[in-house]
Amino acid sequence: MRLPLDAKSEETVFDALIAARDRFGDKEILEDQDRKPLTYTGLIRAAFVLGRKIAAMTQPGERVGILLPSSAGVVVTYYGLHAHGRVPVMLNFTSGERNVKAAIQAAGVKRVLSAKRFVDQAKLDDLMTEIARVAEVVWLDDVRKTIGLPDKVYGLMAGMMPKRFRVKTEPSSPGVILFTSGSFGAPKGVFLSQWNLVSNCRQVAQHIALDPDWVVFNPLPTFHCFGLTGGVLLPMLTGMKAFQYPSPLHAKQIVELLPEVKASILFATDTFLNQWARVAAPDDFSTLQFVVAGAEKVKDETYHLYNTKFRGLKLLEGYGATEAAPVVAVNHPDRNRPGTVGQMLPGMEWRLDPVDGIADGGRLFLRGPNVMKGYLSPDDPEKVDPLPGGWHDTGDIVDIDKDGYVSILGRAKRFAKIGGEMVSLTAVEGLAGAVWPENRHAVVSVPDARKGEKLVLVTDRKDADVARMAEWAREHGAPELAVPKKIMRVVEVPVLGTGKTDYVSIQRMVEDDRAAA
Template identity: 50%
Template sequence: MADTTAADAAELEPAEISANPHYRGADFDLRRIRRSVFSALLQARGRFGGKRIAAIDADGRELSYNDIIKAAFALGHALKQGTEPGEAVGILLPTGVGSIISFYAISAYGRVPAMLNFTAGDRALKAACKACKCKRIVTAKRFIELGELDELEAMLAQDHEIVHLEDVRENLTLGDKIAAAVGMVAPWAVRARPSPDSAGVYLFTSGTEGDPKGVVLSHSNLLANVEQVRDHVRILPTDKVFNPLPTFHCFGLTGGVLVPLGLGVPTICHPTPLQAKTIVKRIAETGSTILFATDTFINQYARAATNGELNSLRFAVCGAERVKDETRSMLRRKFSVEIVEGYGLTEAAPVLAVNQPDNNRPGTVGQLMGGCEARLIPVEGINDGGQLHIRGPNIMKGYIRPSAPLVLEAPVDGWHDTGDIVSVDDGGFLRIRGRIKRFAKLGGEMVSLAVVENCATSLWPDSMHAAAALPDKRKGEQIILLTEYAKADRADLIAFARNHGINELSIPRKIIHVEAIPVLGTGKTDYGKVQRMVAELMGEGVAAPVPETAG
């Protein structure tokens, strides 16, 4: 069946779109995903060798597959005491071998890792734990100390058991050590065998809609996405993946841990994406060839790098937010490195589409992953594109909420509404036009707030900008732009729009200078806080929150 173009889709009724989805058949063997994530790790060891380096920590410590599996069996045997199979165990750790081992340790014995966002605050974390009925949280004393998270830990300790990795290591029992020894030679005698369709991880939204939602991804969801990436992007045996993104974010977990370990290439961990100068030096020292990042962070790395510190990269994979033209050209000009832009959602484990190094269309997020279906639902006021719904083996089991712990809200018939407005070209490349909640309706026309921000970025590329919409009695809504650029002038935006053929409805009613645009832990703009800031600055009180961006 031929792909339906975006223009065709816009003219169809939803039922017809459902019958004529954009589709790419699965090229991978589905039998590979019918196992647990820990079983997949064991299989990778068998394929690539136990002595092969799997992960390198921030201090340079190298761990082989054998090291990770042995540690996971020992730690997991200790951590399982006092918990039941299928029970959630929280992980409050930065990106590093401690987080990787904890993830696999909890999985090895049939418990479910709940990846907790330590930047979210105690209220959001408690809500996340409530949603998945998590009673125990694994962390590290050194992390709490260096991150100055003593107050957060104390708040969590009121309702949860806090377990420090240092204490567990020092107090491993003979039984824990025997379990590790047996697991190394006869893993089938020790490890659990959860259903591939059971929960493999709990991840959480940023909570900009109120309490965070839990996203339940099965073992098969996660492994399907690994296989989709394997078949879509050519990763070489000589590659090294550099991952500074947090493992509490699906991009950092799947892209930075599950993909490289599943494909036999080392993952080089860094605990925070904020240390630009240190990161570029580590990329050079380790000879990393693939970098996972967001536009915000890779822009900082390109500026911080000197003396060819990024020259070892084959390409950089960017998601979570739109890649700016300035970022792309700077990386190409200074280091001859191409950015491969992709599109993902936590609900999709997370990769839905991505460009390829040898088939890269800047301005798009590439083609759909193998096995994924998509349909575009027409939206009033938008002629080019529609609201994207997706279905496939990587799509979540469903949501869970603090208001109804572990009560699964599954996608209807497997279809998930992304909330994004997307157009598709003749080659099947997706172009993200913005979230449906990030369009303003002015005089009967739909105006993308992302376009407003793009105009500002083109004029003032060294600063961050964020747009929001507020009610307007005359036009329905009005657009307000927050900017970090102190000299931003609305007249310049008007001139830019006229010179580039941009609808003048995209010109904000007012521009407000702020010291800093609020961002999430992943580096992308926190639009919930932006909306509240705009409402307060305009004297409108607290406006309705805006859902988090995809990615």
């Protein structure tokens, strides 16, 4: 099935920014915690000046790594590369030395842009030492010191006539290379075209009416597609101001900043939204129109917190994938159905393939203007393995009701076959969350000689026990198969830098524990 998308000509990322300035006027559209806002023209000038410096040390079309936090600096750097025909490769500095080096080599990156101030504050010296073994590290702090009067004059002229100065690229040209989170396996390189990114912003704007006077508060990293598209590109291409904050872990600072910057929309994951709600006073979220949650399932407890503590503030759950730039579906402020991830965006085409053992729903395949060209080939950084027929296999099992609302039943890998029955590990996590709502839980499966597979609950609840879960299941009509037979109590359930559960590490923990038993 497919929903229509308003017909407009395809655009590149940089030309879409220029068009937004023409449409909305030269207003402030970018700010970070340094509180030095940039207008459209200020951003365009800064991008040309910095981009020219980087262009002098790189080749046209070269893939250049960016290792920076959410800030005005990362936005200027991203657009600076585009202004001069280079390709940004966003590097996840929370993924560990091995994954970062693998990403650099997989994307064919020769140079990585970073900042000494950030590396010092984030204590990433060891990581940068390792990166320097496989690529040249370019410090933007040093590059900025070389900017002189001729560069500023160049930026002034380019700001007035950006289309004369920017390197012409095509909408089908690379917009960014990102890497999947690695929640369920090794990260993959995702090739998103410029049109993939721009069209996704248009899809969201057609789905939800966005006011150019609003302010989007983005604490999510730009190496995460939700942070890049939702927190940077979407606001600036639709006239909204984008406020960048470097870390979602600073709960107290974030909730204090929200009313100060008059934030209207807040993007985050359930993990962070739950943490912030606990430290926030009711008035801290008073300027927000709504909150958008993605990347992981929103827990009932989080919905309850926002509905009670913040006078019914609308919490809209959405669904996305890095491969879809990333937004696929999202609830609407006036049509919000908690428990679902909303309706598909305009322009999306989807199909559900049947899955053995699952009666309702199926495996979701997607196609549309926002869906990637393909994954980077593991054998050749310059090659992209195209999607068969343009269809992306999400690996998610979903159900779509008669009104078009999407419910995520779980990952295809996140089902276990126990005694011949398919059991959703996501649903089992929901069961644990209902019994102990204030704790974090993860469920994985291991082989079992008698029933095929066995469920293991990993939790930070110190007194968690099987008997309590079994009692809750009986009282609420949940199947006995959904009760894990083993519980591992840990100090902290591993998570990725994006706040998503790190199932790779958890599976390894459980298997190591079994081997030691």
